[in-house]
Amino acid sequence: MQTKSPVEVLQHRLDSLPETGTNGFVRLSTPCQVENLLGWLNIQSMYPRLYWQSRDAGAVEYAALGVVNAFDSLAALEADLAALAAVGGEQPDFFGGMAFDPSTPGWEHFPACHFLLPRIELTCHQGGATLSLNLCFDDRCPKDEIAQAHACLDALVAEQPLPRLKPHVYQREDRPSQQEWAAWVWQVTNPDHLAHTPKVVLSRETCLTTPKTSNPWALLSRWQSGAADCFHFGVQFSPHEAFIGCPPERLYKREGRHLITEALAGTTRRGRDAQQDQVLATELLADKKNTLENQCVYQQILTQLEPLSSQVQMGEAHIMKLRSLQHIRRLIHAELHSDVSDQQLLSVLPPTPAVGGVPRESALAFTRQHERHQRGWYSGVFGRISHASSDLAVTIRCAHIDSETIRLYAGAGIVAGSQPDEEWRELDTKIADIMSLLGMG
Structure with missing residues (x-):
């Protein structure tokens, strides 16, 4: 007797659903076998x-397709989460992100805020892989919902290996230029400016142009293999545009009422060997400029969390080591008040002082006035939200890709003592990993 495929199992279970009487969220799941989630995702139509994977050891790997519900506001998302929780039963995960500065023009096909409940989820975890079909029975016609779910299952195809990354010749343009950058840094570090704005995070867009860019999922796969201690994400709203990244910084992780966030700021390079690496780490922790940069971040986070929490605790400064960089990090734990929602957290915490500056409004006023490139979802938010738990990253170390252009983004916190040439070199170090994958390292 021939065994049914995972898709056939889900189709059979879908046919068994009653067309009336079902209410709320329904997830149909079955075990499956998959070698590479990105290879599966890339070949679908x-x-x-x-794509989403937290940086925690053993974290679930998610690949998602299609859409059941989508929301372009935090209020609408929170209302749907509350409505589904009131019905009870299994609760869904929503995936999506937010722009760095919703008040400014962003990327054309990336709304200021967008979270969605996917139609199809393929998850990989320590126990294996699971293929899931999501349905929502609310005010929509149940017959139509089942028909749309069938159509999505019918469209699924088997995974294929990712295409190999091919070398391309790129034309590079930095926005701002190094000369403009130096002028900005001198303005920010002027004592008169520091008196009211002790930290501004300036960013650079490195635009790489070529007749045909690399496959975004193949690029992400190679990138993530060298970024084990980072988050991994990717999103394509349309065939010709993608946003991918391997960010090291957590916005926050919430389990029930317990929240973990971090102050990640202050940077140096990795050493040639273990001894030099340790010397650089020790110097970083002792450096006044980098310590000040980190202090600006954690003080603002603590100020933001205190009204929302019954208890807030901050850990000691320590070094987070990445492939090419070392950062100063302090972990922050909070017990949230019972009525605090993800909507409130996402209305208060981003943009973090690590990407937005301190105080926020005067720092943002400087970047709005001077930066000509659009940050869009760079230094914004991406991740997973559910009723029980949420996990979101700050979208740094990322690439915005279309058919002819790869845009890489990097930023640096400018505080008293910042030097233009040193900060410019830091920007190059922050994009070094992906530049090497593109053959430009």
Whole structure:
């Protein structure tokens, strides 16, 4: 007797659902076998496509297709989460992100805020892989919902190996230029400016142009293999544009009422060997400029969390080591008040002082006035939200890719003592990993 495929199992279970009487969220799941989630995602014809994996050891790997519900506001998302929780039963995960500065023009096909419940989820975890079909029975016609779910299952195809990364010749343009950058840094570090704005985070867009860019999922796969201690994400809302990244910084992780966040700021390079690496780490922790940069971040986070929490605790400064960089990090734990929602957290915490500056409004006023490139979802938010738990990253170390252009982004916190040439070199170090994958390292 021939065993049914995972898709056939889900189709059979879908046919068994009653067309009336079902209410709320329904997830149909079955075990499956998959070698590479990105290879599976890349070959599908459905959009949007999303990929997410937290940086925690053993974290679930998610690949998602299509859409059941989508929300372009935190209030609408929170209302849907509350409505589904009131019905009870299994609760869904929503995936998506937010722009760095919703008040400014962003990327054309990336709303200021967008979270969605995907139609299809493929998850990989320590126990194996699971293929899931999501349905929502609310005010929509149940017959139509089942028909749309069938169509999505029918469109699924078997995974294929990712294409190899091919070398391309790129034309590079930095925005701002190094000369403009130096002028900005001198303005920010002027004592008169520091008196009211002790930290501004300036960013640079490195635009790489070529007749045909690399496959975004193949690029992400190679990138993540050298970024084990980072988050990994990717999203395609349409065939010709993608946003991918391997950010090291957590916005926050919430389990029930317990929240973990971090102050990640202050940077140096990795050493040639273990001894030099340790010397550089020790110098970083002792450096006044980098310590000040980190202090600006954690003080603002503590100020933001205190009204929302019954208890807030901050850990000691320590070094977070990445492939090319070392950062100063302090972990912050908070017990949230019972009525605090993800909507409130996402209305208060981003943009973090690590990417937005201190105080926020005067720092943002400087970047709005001077930066000509659009940050869009760079230094914004991406991740997973559910009723029980949420996990979100700050979208740094990322690439915005279309058919002819790869845009890489990097930023640096400018405080008293910042030197233009040193900060410019830091920007190059922050994009070094992906530049090497593109053959430009």
